[in-house]
Amino acid sequence: MTELLRIVVWRTVAIIFLLLALIGIALPVMPTVPFLLVAAWAGGKGWPVLEQKLLAHPTYGPQIQQWRDHGVVRRTPKVITTLMMAGSWVILSFSPIALWLKFTVIGIMATILLWLWLRPEQIPAATSND
Secondary structure (H helix, E strand, O other): OOOHHHHHHHHHHHEEEHHHHHHHHHHHOOOOHHHHHHHHHHHHHOOOHHHHHHHHHOOOOOHHHHHHHOOOHHHHHHHHHHHHHHHHHHHHHOOOOOHHHHHHHHHHHHHHHHHHHOOOOOOOOOHHHO
């Protein structure tokens, strides 16, 4: 892959996820920070200026940096995600889709929630003074 093509691909990924994050700011049912994490990651691969702007953002920058450094997910996003998935589960329960698909989606959501709640909620004390 040529250098120019690599940069175009990474910038395209960054733009797509940045747009999804902007939609997430406006729509309460869509997350913002996970999309910003991907946008910053892709920006780091092909658009360092965008990555630095995201990291310097007063609200989202610290969350991106805490995720990168320590895998931290704050409690509020965990609770919001859990509530959104619970709402999705209720809607899915009443939908006419196949039972196997309902169980598959619910299993995926449960796995994601388990993983999410196992993430630390704050920077570990031993490394907070770095």
